[in-house]
Amino acid sequence: MRVRKWIAGFLVIILLSGSFGGRACGEEAAPEELKNLYARSAVLLDADSGRVLFGKEENVPRPMASTTKIMTCILALENADEEEIVGISDDAASQPQVRLGVRKDENYYLKDLLYSLMLESHNDSAVAIAEHVAGSVEAFAEMMNRKALDLGCKDTHFVTPNGLDARDEKGVHSTTARDLAVIMKYCIRGSEKKERFLEITRTRSYTFSDVDGKRQFSCSNHNAFLDMMEGALSGKTGFTGDAGYCYVGALESEGRTFVVALLACGWPNNKGYKWSDTRKLMSYGMENYHYRTLRTGLSDTYIEVKDGIPENGRVNEKAYVEISVPEEEWQALLKDTEEIKEYSEWKESLDAPVKKGEKVGSIRYFLGDTVIKSVEVKTCKSVYERTFKWCLAQVGKCFTLFAD
Template sequence: MFRHRVLILGLLALAGCATESTTRTSTPARVEAARPMIAAAPVTAGPIWPASAPQIHARYAIMIDARTGRTLYQKNADVHSQVASTQKLMTALVLLQRGDLAGTLTIAREDTLVEPGKLNVRAGQTYSRVALLSAMIVKSENDAAAALARDHAGSIPAFAAEMNQVAREIGANNSYFVNPHGLPASQFSTARDMAIIAFHAYREPILRRLMATKYYTFLYADGRTRQLENTNKLLGRSMICNGMKTGFTNAAGRCLVSSATNGSRDVILVQLGSKTNYIFDDAETMMQWGLNSASPFSLASY
């Protein structure tokens, strides 16, 4: 498995996937970590904990220490919600942990039928799985997600079953997924479960690199190129942000999983169900607060 990830990193480098990257620290080797104990707050804590935290607009949120999994902040963190394209982090984990990205796939017609954000690849064209993974993470392209899922498992329902199985294995027990891209469906997760998923994604060097990539040049089968800009606006404006994933649908609202580091502490913030344009401002404010807090407070000891 380690050799497989080294090979994929080599393919990314050879392809020159990032024309500009915001990675502030070197990409670490994959870290095997115990399941994060991202526990619920004490009953007396109320829906928002701690009271000293900055106020943000998201309906559901949680911030954890990305190195230990300790909870630093939460707001309605266990309420079911659709999470839009942030669930592509779960898709990527399945592909990395159970798939073979060191090869190609041929686009099927069913892969092209998703909307709205997509590469507009055509049935019968062949692409490397790494290129499609890059497009899925950087620009959140839905046809790339559909093609990778169908190629891996044979069908979208079969892939969703793997998503749910991996979710249970890592402790995200309050989620149910039915597709790889997050378009509206009878599926749900919670801020806490998305933090668990993000905790594991943060330990994948391939994802760490892609989630911090500002621009990716996608090469089409007919020779055309298209520059894809990362949907995470924090990469272009925040010196502490080092990646993660955006999401938006009318059903889910604005969603953002973001990560930040100051060299001595790393944090992951999940925001779901925001209805304003302030989600990036809120993320920067909250992560600065988490990184600079004097004490490594936590809901529990681990």
């Protein structure tokens, strides 16, 4: 396969920062407004492409406290019916604060415990949900870890469903800012239960009782971000002694969806640091990243077909087939200083026979060193093989014409 030259003039070949799925800004290259973040680990993620728009130690594993519960919630929604009845075990009832206060042998509807989990961050509700869905906390943690790997989160290790500081034989309960943002991206965009996840996490207050109606409970949403910025979609707070204050949240603005994840964002008495960092990162995303419309397409390009029948049917001429890429508009979320470069490659020649629609190469679009889009180059028609039988037939035609 012959590599074609960079296509000049189609798109400008400059990249001043970032790459899809990689680090957009190192701390030393951080924009002025993001140089003084409180969080030890922070990420701003494009929820459409999964691209890291800004990162600060975004791949360093750290404890994540109750931000864990976004994974607990989405797995429960995907693997159980909300109307199922959850029985309370002694282990669930004995979980430390923050807790709903469930008691051993009580019964609750799963949907009610999900509101308790996400609005008030109750640790006992998390264990009750995990035991109901998977049979045990350990089995549920295995589900969480499998899901994390499926999502591409290779630096995440779940031990508990509630995020309390813990470790097992495989390591500490921890994640990275990048992985946590990817999990939130899945919860609000990728999961078949995304609408329900958003509905639960956006609810401001919720009341319920146990199945027998003997005890009443009220929950209020502690995600202050919902009232902090226009377009706020969802989020989850967290705190433990090891993790410090943590947060993961999402915002939608002008067709763009941003996810922010923060780990180790201060310790008491600095509860407000996470809101300051979240606002800075979200504002940076909205002010600097906008969708740009780009186009693909390739036409009036031909490659030789060896031993193929030429279109005019002449024995002494070479055969060619047109290759093409359909014209298509697509969008990429970019800063003003970022541009896409286009790189094409296809085979120099083909051996007959050739089928219509046969893939012969590709055109790839790069942001930095990362491919953000790839389109196939295909043949526009079939070309049959020039066989000995066909050549004899053509010679026969010539003699017939000469005789006439």
